[in-house]
Amino acid sequence: MAHKTKRLWKYQPLKSSYDAVIIGGGLHGLATAYFLAKKHGLSNVAVIEKRYIGFGGAGRNTAIVRANQRTQENLPLYREALQLWPVLTKELDFNLMFHNCGNLNLFHSEAAMKAARLNTASGQFHGIKSHLIDAEECKRMVPALDISDRPRYPILGAMYHPPGGIVRHDAVVWGLAKGASKHGAHIHQGTEVTGIEVYKGKVAGVHTDKGKIKTPRVLNAAGAYSADISSRLLGAKLPISVLTIQAMVTQPLKPLLNHVVSSGAYHCYANQTLKGEIATGAHMDPWPNYTNETTAHYIKHQAEALTEFLPCLAGVKFMRIWGGLADMTPDMAPIIDGNEPVEGYYIDCGWGYFGFKSSTVTGKYMARYMAEGRCPEILKPFALSRFKEHRLMGETAALVNYTPDN
Amino acid sequence: MSRTITCPVCGRRNGYEFRFGGEDKGPRPEEEGMSPEKWFEYTHLNDCKAGIRKEWWFHRDGCGVWFTIFRDTASNREVVRPPERELEAVP
Numbered sequence: 001m002a003h004k005t006k007r008l009w010k011y012q013p014l015k016s017s018y019d020a021v022i023i024g025g026g027l028h029g030l031a032t033a034y035f036l037a038k039k040h041g042l043s044n045v046a047v048i049e050k051r052y053i054g055f056g057g058a059g060r061n062t063a064i065v066r067a068n069q070r071t072q073e074n075l076p077l078y079r080e081a082l083q084l085w086p087v088l089t090k091e092l093d094f095n096l097m098f099h100n101c102g103n104l105n106l107f108h109s110e111a112a113m114k115a116a117r118l119n120t121a122s123g124q125f126h127g128i129k130s131h132l133i134d135a136e137e138c139k140r141m142v143p144a145l146d147i148s149d150r151p152r153y154p155i156l157g158a159m160y161h162p163p164g165g166i167v168r169h170d171a172v173v174w175g176l177a178k179g180a181s182k183h184g185a186h187i188h189q190g191t192e193v194t195g196i197e198v199y200k201g202k203v204a205g206v207h208t209d210k211g212k213i214k215t216p217r218v219l220n221a222a223g224a225y226s227a228d229i230s231s232r233l234l235g236a237k238l239p240i241s242v243l244t245i246q247a248m249v250t251q252p253l254k255p256l257l258n259h260v261v262s263s264g265a266y267h268c269y270a271n272q273t274l275k276g277e278i279a280t281g282a283h284m285d286p287w288p289n290y291t292n293e294t295t296a297h298y299i300k301h302q303a304e305a306l307t308e309f310l311p312c313l314a315g316v317k318f319m320r321i322w323g324g325l326a327d328m329t330p331d332m333a334p335i336i337d338g339n340e341p342v343e344g345y346y347i348d349c350g351w352g353y354f355g356f357k358s359s360t361v362t363g364k365y366m367a368r369y370m371a372e373g374r375c376p377e378i379l380k381p382f383a384l385s386r387f388k389e390h391r392l393m394g395e396t397a398a399l400v401n402y403t404p405d406n
Numbered sequence: 407m408s409r410t411i412t413c414p415v416c417g418r419r420n421g422y423e424f425r426f427g428g429e430d431k432g433p434r435p436e437e438e439g440m441s442p443e444k445w446f447e448y449t450h451l452n453d454c455k456a457g458i459r460k461e462w463w464f465h466r467d468g469c470g471v472w473f474t475i476f477r478d479t480a481s482n483r484e485v486v487r488p489p490e491r492e493l494e495a496v497p
Contacts (some may be wrong), residue, residue, distance in 0.1 A: 107461075225456070227454035228455060231452075231454055231455070232455070239450035239452070240454055241452060241454070242454055242479075261467045286426055288452075290479050341467045389442070
């Protein structure tokens with residue numbers, strides 16, 4: 001049963017000049033390349049990836065998508081991101097496996113329910129569906145939940161967010177690479193950026209270990225490595241800390257979770273993949289590092305947290321655990337900027353663990369920013385200058401206990 | 407695999423006993439001549455270096471002392487103070 005396989009994206013030799021160079025073959029980089037080539041006629045674009053596309057956060061996240069963020073600045077972006085999945089599935093002619101199962105955020109205190117009321121109202125104001133439900137309703141939706149007063153933090157209620165769900169993250173990488181390549185963008189894997197050339201205050205080119213490239217535009221979309229690249233190659237430091245976040249999956253089980261379930265108090269989220277495994281995670285080692293190390297410490301913690309509200313999982317085995325890097329900013333919102341500190345230099349980083357759900361929509365607007373040189377309204381609130389003005393966004397309700405800030 | 411941090415008082419202990427206290431950015435800037443720009447640089451900006459650097463730690467679940475160590479962020483291990491010539495590259 002031999003059938004011909006076709007490569008999804010083409011191998012191209014590295015040219016000596018491009019109209020734009022994108023550092024990082026993750027989702028933000030690939031999405032920007034795709035929209036630059038398809039929408040803005042800028043097809044002479046190169047994506048430079050040190051390892052292979054989807055090596056970093058793009059292939060390590062837990063694939064959850066949602067738009068129940070807190071702030072006025074973030075909500076419209078994530079709303080559009082959710083609307084893009086079915087559109088892109090069609091446009092890229094690639095099944096992104098958007099499973100619109102909805103997200104259930106559990107709350108364990110009156111204070112959390114009160115905060116969720118504001119959260120829900122903010123979403124509704126922007127046309128994003130979310131509503132609060134009580135513990136009995138939670139039990140009806142997910143019978144496996146323990147709503148008794150046995151757990152240390154009993155479930156009081158939840159915010160149900162129907163438009164969210166799960167998207168197959170590798171499929172998004174491959175689909176975008178396929179689309180970008182089809183419209184003329186070059187993808188160079190195994191190529192490391194070693195320098196950014198600046199001439200008279202403008203970006204002039206990029207040095208790589210495979211040769212020099214002339215270009216007037218560079219996008220730093222290197223995920224966790226963005227801040228290191230920015231500080232090492234341009235001397236432009238960023239307000240970022242890079243932490244390892246861990247996730248794990250259990251052995252496959254019969255269907256028992258038909259929604260993404262998460263709990264802020266237990267600091268744990270879980271969803272059942274289409275294969276039947278329970279994918280769960282949320283923990284970060286609270287000090288910066290660039291490794292993907294995993295720890296027994298968090299396997300134990302995850303098992304304890306998960307079995308508090310889903311006691312039926314007691315005794316189920318974890319099959320795999322992995323780590324990825326998250327570039328955290330002090331306000332949990334990204335840094336998107338352009339022509340700073342030099343003309344032609346763009347950054348799209350600091351996504352922490354929100355990089356997956358926001359990738360395609362950010363790529364869409366980043367491409368417009370780079371093609372027109374003017375920042376689209378929707379991206380303006382994320383400029384680096386907000387930290388200089390000490391106007392941080394309130395994307396976290398309270399300081400989370402694993403940032404270096406506390 | 408051992409992730410340990412060496413406390414100047416208690417010696418080498420499990421890394422989870424400690425709290426990370428940020429990159430070593432030198433002394434806090436003087437109040438005189440302070441500007442929002444300077445404060446922004448001191449409070450928010452990081453080198454995010456993938457390699458050896460000097461940083462602050464706090465023995466949270468121990469003796470409560472604040473101290474600095476050298477750590478390689480690329481390997482996630484505490485290292486001994488690098489030789490002077492290599493140290494020049496460490497901020």
